Amino acid sequence: MPDVAAELRDDVLERFLRYVRIDTTSDQDSETYPSTAKQRDLGEVLERELRELGLDDVELTEHGYVFATLPGSAGPTVGLIAHMDTSQDESGTNVQPQVVRNYDGKDIVLPGDPQKILRIDENPILAARAGHDIVTTDGTTLLGADDKAGVAEIMGAVAYLAAHPEIEHAPIRVGFTVDEEVGRGVDHFDIEAFGADFAYTLDGAEVGRIDDETFSASEVRIRIEGLSVHPGTSKDKMVNAIKLGARLLERLPKDRSPETTEEREGFVHPTRFTGTTAEAELRFIARDFDAEKLAQHEQLLRDLADAVGKEEPRARVSVTVEESYRNMKEFLDTDPTVTKAADEAARRCGIEPWREPIRGGTDGAMLSARGLLTPNMYTGGQQFHSVLEWASVQDMATSAATIVELAKLWAEPEWASRSSSGTGVRTPASRG
Numbered sequence: 001m002p003d004v005a006a007e008l009r010d011d012v013l014e015r016f017l018r019y020v021r022i023d024t025t026s027d028q029d030s031e032t033y034p035s036t037a038k039q040r041d042l043g044e045v046l047e048r049e050l051r052e053l054g055l056d057d058v059e060l061t062e063h064g065y066v067f068a069t070l071p072g073s074a075g076p077t078v079g080l081i082a083h084m085d086t087s088q089d090e091s092g093t094n095v096q097p098q099v100v101r102n103y104d105g106k107d108i109v110l111p112g113d114p115q116k117i118l119r120i121d122e123n124p125i126l127a128a129r130a131g132h133d134i135v136t137t138d139g140t141t142l143l144g145a146d147d148k149a150g151v152a153e154i155m156g157a158v159a160y161l162a163a164h165p166e167i168e169h170a171p172i173r174v175g176f177t178v179d180e181e182v183g184r185g186v187d188h189f190d191i192e193a194f195g196a197d198f199a200y201t202l203d204g205a206e207v208g209r210i211d212d213e214t215f216s217a218s219e220v221r222i223r224i225e226g227l228s229v230h231p232g233t234s235k236d237k238m239v240n241a242i243k244l245g246a247r248l249l250e251r252l253p254k255d256r257s258p259e260t261t262e263e264r265e266g267f268v269h270p271t272r273f274t275g276t277t278a279e280a281e282l283r284f285i286a287r288d289f290d291a292e293k294l295a296q297h298e299q300l301l302r303d304l305a306d307a308v309g310k311e312e313p314r315a316r317v318s319v320t321v322e323e324s325y326r327n328m329k330e331f332l333d334t335d336p337t338v339t340k341a342a343d344e345a346a347r348r349c350g351i352e353p354w355r356e357p358i359r360g361g362t363d364g365a366m367l368s369a370r371g372l373l374t375p376n377m378y379t380g381g382q383q384f385h386s387v388l389e390w391a392s393v394q395d396m397a398t399s400a401a402t403i404v405e406l407a408k409l410w411a412e413p414e415w416a417s418r419s420s421s422g423t424g425v426r427t428p429a430s431r432g
């Protein structure tokens, strides 16, 4: 492990264990922003800690975001972003992290539920971490490494840079977001006010993996209005919206679903079916790396809705399509230096970077589309959204060290001048 990572390790672990104990589950069905008030509990802790570190412009906003500035000596302003909320797929209440020191490379039985076992035959990445310190849950909750590993690494990196004023680095803007897991992470994110020239989300997994490509995504809703009549006297009158919805679902092609696709294949996926005899609503997500294919998935749903509507003209069937996010690669390709700098920072930490398209989205996908180029970087967390979630302490330290290297690299004139984002080399900012 490189020296910087070794130096960061204890601090990043301590922060991580502190943050994961704070319940920040977001809520898909909430109408408020942030979706759950408890996300602010972590926001308040981070706000206080950033002030204690001596960062400037520390702010917990009305929407629950945490922002701060670490002035630098030269170069563009680099944004570092992670999300504070955790997925509602598993409980995030009363998280009890366990640290398995100097891991022996065998199966790990989680202490709160002996049925929950991290098995090395299902987990080659874990098997390769013998000798590391591994953080797991007790088996009854998720861990929340997604994305508190990213939060702890950014905090560890800026704490390190703040404590080492002799290290030349670019100005940094820290941004901790809410509600990423419910797809609303950057709804109120003010890019102008954030003021970074480009940014990185720390929200990936395996060390070395740097993401510049996400799905393009849309949400499709199909509304079916039937006709409700008392079932005792409904012969030749009733039009049951539930049955029409079921008919439509039954016709979905089997080879275009999440259960049957991988790698670069897209899919359509029903996520919710609600209704009564009188009216029903089907919600779908459509995903593809290719914009044209995504449009075909949307058209498929329109066609299925049309067919059901034609078969039962007494029903009214309507379709709405809403874009969720777009593959960020088309935006990131306008300034490849931003992603290449992340590659170079990884190499300076002894890691050979690699790519794999994300079968999902990131806050960075939405920010990139809105003009703030934001590739995604590894955090060392694994098996997100699960009670089997885990993270290697050494990997988290390597991720934090990568951030330090990235901040240093962007202060070097040869890097700053290669980027077309922002203004390149700037007048040196004051060192607060």
Ligand SMILES: [Zn+2]
Pocket: 083, 146, 147, 180, 203
């Ligand atoms: Zn995440």
